[in-house]
Amino acid sequence: MSNLSNTMLTPTPNSIRALQAISIALLTTTAGASASLSIFLVPRLMESPTPLMVGQFLRAVSSARRRLTIPLILPGILHAYLAYLVPVKARMYVIAATLTLSTLPWTHFAITPLNRELEGRIMTLDAEEFETAHQLVDSWATRNLYKPVVNFAAGIIGLYAALW
Template identity: 35%
Template sequence: MSSQSNPLRNIQTSTVFLNTTLAGLNLGLSFFVVPRLLESPTPLMLRQWSNMFKRTSRVFPLPTLFCALSYWYMAYAVRHLPSKSKLLAAAGALCFSMVPWTGLFMVSINKKLFKKAEETKDMGMMAIGLTQEEEEGAKSLVDQWGLYNLGRGIAIGLGGAVGLYSIVS
C-alpha cells in the first residue's frame, strides 16, 4: 500500500467506511426495523413501512452506487496489480448488485405493499375491517421484504469486506 498515492488511500478508506456503514444500516432494517413493524397492527405497520421505505430509498441507493464506482475507479487505478484490481472490481460488483437484486426480487413486493398501505390509510391504527387473511397477507409481505432486503445488505457487506481485504492485502 505504500506505493499508492495519498489520494488513492483516502478514496480506499472512505469507500470502505461508507460501504460498511451502509451495509450495517441496511442490515439493521431487516434485523431491527422489520421485526418491530410486524408487532404493529396491520394499518399502522403498512404506514410505518411506507414511511421507512420512502426515507431509506432516498438515502441508500446513491451512496451505494458511489461505492461501486469508487471501487471500479480504484480497480482501474491499480490495473498494474491484477489480483488487487480484480478484488476491487468484485467489491464494486457486489455493491452494484443491489440494483438488479432490487429489480428482480423487491419491486413487485414494494408495489404490493404500497397498494395495501393505500387501501388501509383511512383505517386508523386498528385493523378493523380487515379480514384475517388480509392482515396475514400484509404481514407476510413485510416479512418477505425484510428477508429480501437481507440479501441486499449481505451483498453490500460482502462488497465492503472484499474492498477492505483488497486494501490490506
C-alpha cells in the first residue's frame, strides 16, 4: 500500500505530461479528421457524377494520407514509450498503443485494396462501372470508420491513464 501511496503523491514530471498531452491531442483530433472523411466528405462526393466523384475521392484520400499518417501513428509510439516510462500504468498505455498501431495493418489489408481498385477503374468508367465505383467509395467510408473509433478509444484510454 505504501508503494501505491508514494506513487500517487509523487508529481508526474513535465516531460511525461507533455508526452501524454501530445498523444491525447493527436489521437482525438486525427480521429475527428478521419471520421469527417467518412461522415461528411464521402456522402457529398456520392452526389457528384461518378468520374468526378472518383477523381475527387482519390485526391482527398491522397491528401488525407499525407497529412494524417504521422499524426495517427505517432501516438502509438508515444503510448508505447509511456508504458516504458510509467510501469504502473503500462497496461493501459500498451492497450492504447496497440489500438493506435492496429490501424496500420487495417489500412493495408482493408482500405488500400479499395484505393487501388478505384485508381484502376478511373480510366475505364462506363455505365456499369458507375455503380461499382459508388459501392467501392461507400465501402471505403465504412471501413475507414475503424480508424477514428479505435484512435478515439485509445485517446480516452490515454486520458484515463494520465488522470489516474
